[in-house]
Amino acid sequence: MCGIAGIIHRDGPSDLGTEITTMLQSMKHRGPDSTGYALYGQPDDLIVVRFVLAEPREYGGFGVEERLERSRAEVESRLAKIGAEVATITSPTGYAFRATIRYEGDLKPLADYLEDIPGCEVLSLGNSLEIVKDLGDAATVLEQYSLAGLTGTHAIGHVRMATESDVDLASAHPYWAYPFADVAVVHNGQLTNYHQWRRRLERLGHRFQSECDSEIIAVYLAEKLEGGVPLETAMKTSLDDFDGVFTYLVATDSELGIAKDEMAAKPLVLFESDGLVAMASEEIAIRALVGREVETRDPYEREVLTWQV
Amino acid sequence: MAGLTKSGVVYDARGLVEPDPEPPMTAEIDGDRAVIDATELTTRKINLELKRIVYDEGVNDVTIVNPGSKHSLGVGILKRCRITFEGSPGWYACGLIDGPEVQINGRVGWALGENMMSGSIVVEGPAGSLTGAALRGGDIVVKGSVGARTGIDQKGGTIITLGKAGINTGFMMQRGRQIICGDANDGLGDSMYDGFIYVGGRIASLGVDCVPAEMDESDHEFINRKFEIYDLGTPPELQKFECGKVLHNYDALEPSERKLVL
Numbered sequence A: 001m002c003g004i005a006g007i008i009h010r011d012g013p014s015d016l017g018t019e020i021t022t023m024l025q026s027m028k029h030r031g032p033d034s035t036g037y038a039l040y041g042q043p044d045d046l047i048v049v050r051f052v053l054a055e056p057r058e059y060g061g062f063g064v065e066e067r068l069e070r071s072r073a074e075v076e077s078r079l080a081k082i083g084a085e086v087a088t089i090t091s092p093t094g095y096a097f098r099a100t101i102r103y104e105g106d107l108k109p110l111a112d113y114l115e116d117i118p119g120c121e122v123l124s125l126g127n128s129l130e131i132v133k134d135l136g137d138a139a140t141v142l143e144q145y146s147l148a149g150l151t152g153t154h155a156i157g158h159v160r161m162a163t164e165s166d167v168d169l170a171s172a173h174p175y176w177a178y179p180f181a182d183v184a185v186v187h188n189g190q191l192t193n194y195h196q197w198r199r200r201l202e203r204l205g206h207r208f209q210s211e212c213d214s215e216i217i218a219v220y221l222a223e224k225l226e227g228g229v230p231l232e233t234a235m236k237t238s239l240d241d242f243d244g245v246f247t248y249l250v251a252t253d254s255e256l257g258i259a260k261d262e263m264a265a266k267p268l269v270l271f272e273s274d275g276l277v278a279m280a281s282e283e284i285a286i287r288a289l290v291g292r293e294v295e296t297r298d299p300y301e302r303e304v305l306t307w308q309v
Numbered sequence B: 001m002a003g004l005t006k007s008g009v010v011y012d013a014r015g016l017v018e019p020d021p022e023p024p025m026t027a028e029i030d031g032d033r034a035v036i037d038a039t040e041l042t043t044r045k046i047n048l049e050l051k052r053i054v055y056d057e058g059v060n061d062v063t064i065v066n067p068g069s070k071h072s073l074g075v076g077i078l079k080r081c082r083i084t085f086e087g088s089p090g091w092y093a094c095g096l097i098d099g100p101e102v103q104i105n106g107r108v109g110w111a112l113g114e115n116m117m118s119g120s121i122v123v124e125g126p127a128g129s130l131t132g133a134a135l136r137g138g139d140i141v142v143k144g145s146v147g148a149r150t151g152i153d154q155k156g157g158t159i160i161t162l163g164k165a166g167i168n169t170g171f172m173m174q175r176g177r178q179i180i181c182g183d184a185n186d187g188l189g190d191s192m193y194d195g196f197i198y199v200g201g202r203i204a205s206l207g208v209d210c211v212p213a214e215m216d217e218s219d220h221e222f223i224n225r226k227f228e229i230y231d232l233g234t235p236p237e238l239q240k241f242e243c244g245k246v247l248h249n250y251d252a253l254e255p256s257e258r259k260l261v262l
Helices: A016-026 A064-081 A107-115 A138-144 A194-203 A215-226 A231-241 A283-290 B043-056 B217-229 B255-261
Strands: A003-009 A034-040 A047-052 A085-090 A096-102 A121-126 A129-135 A154-160 A184-191 A244-251 A255-260 A269-272 A276-280 A304-308 B028-030 B033-037 B061-065 B082-086 B098-105 B118-123 B139-142 B155-161 B175-180 B196-199 B210-213 B239-243
Touching: A003 A016, A003 A184, A003 A244, A003 A255, A003 A283, A016 A034, A016 A138, A016 A154, A016 A283, A034 A138, A034 A184, A047 A107, A047 A129, A064 A085, A064 A096, A064 A107, A096 A129, A107 A121, A129 A138, A154 A184, A154 A244, A184 A215, A194 A215, A215 A231, A215 A244, A231 A255, A231 A304, A269 A283, A276 A283, B033 B043, B043 B061, B155 B217, B175 B217, B196 B217
Parallel strands: B033 B061, B061 B082, B082 B098, B098 B118, B118 B139, B139 B155, B155 B175, B175 B196
Antiparallel strands: A003 A154, A003 A276, A034 A129, A034 A154, A047 A096, A047 A121, A085 A096, A121 A129, A184 A244, A244 A255, A255 A304, A269 A276, B028 B033, B196 B239, B210 B239
16 A cells, blocks of 8 residues: 655745654554655755665674674775765664765765675665665654754655565565665655556666666656756656656755656645645545644646746 | 654554554543544444444434544444544545435545445545446446446446546446436446446546436436435536447346256
């Protein structure tokens, strides 16, 4: 089933961590297996790298901590070799890491170089984007990663009920649109021409981290953006290119958009005011956020909407 | 912002509320009227309280305030009574009801009045997809727009939409009527078996086996009567659509007779 949510503050930064958690937690019934966030904080000169070196189920196993220590040292070594200066590196969990780096070069070789380390997956790269995802419900992940008080202008999030792929971090949303800085996607639905598009995009040199059909959307948009196609146009063409039933949200450092398939088989409810735009699979998430009755609407089939932050 | 507040609700590992069969006894009853504040109540508790009020207390006019878009509110009420929602219920509101007159002063989510048997539901705002799914009888009036597949598998009753209707409205409709004052999106009446759909606005496309039909005096009489009952003003100019009856097998044979023929 899965649930998705998005929020934009048009009147300045807010406590995104708590707010999007409130929305996601109210939709726990739509997906208790994993929770993920793409949070857009204040843009910084430093690049934030969120990466994992192991799946949660591996952590605590025999010799894993030593392996993670070696992998972490290898990450720092490779960052130095590629010309990135590490400012900070922390780990709230032992297997998931947040690094801030100074780096002027191309992001793709950096991401590829890090992901060449066994077990390493780069969750996000960007000046304002931070993707955080883990197993469990939103309240659990909020606490685990100390997200309360994380301020920013916009965010998207996802609660996942695993249907066609594993309960693991690789299959958890959001997906970063590798190798584009600050682009992330969450999705509710099922893409039935997944394999066709995966083969096509792999032939074009794109990499996939999971077997999850949702990753196609991020990679597809990345491919379009790489070709200079504006985000909204890319989203509109996706409605013709993808088969299946889906609603997805995509965010960049300055935009947030929604796209709904032609069958309108996956829900989305939208609330828009001067200062706040909020959207979610179910209205209950919007009520949980604003705490009162508000006027909302369901976007229609084949509707693509974007907002500037 | 509401923030992460503790509601006192206990959840199991899948996020479902633990079953508790006791009504909360929190409604304020004043003669033949009662008010239930749903703010702190789960879906189960709201419905238990509503049933207690209607069946055990014999109250026939119940108002539910602060429904908070919770799902499956007011389902399975099988008695003539009046239920008013001050605010918006979520999905599957008032499904399987037989008798109540429901007034929703807000919007409503997916699958309003699913399998409703009799009574009426009036929504002041818009309604989501699957409104009146498998509707068997009674009237649903939506003063805003409705989402995709409204009246899917409709088996009777009437759905009146003052706004526009989403894709595949009337999909596999089997009986009953729909009156759509605004536009209808693609696939109107796709694979319908029977029944009538009236549309006042633009139609993006007709579905398979949905064909135009002639309006007659009984259509006008029916539509005018419904608009009068619900105080909806003058109906717009409407086009009528029905099943072309070429898609499905419409012979008059009983199954045993068909076997003999085959």
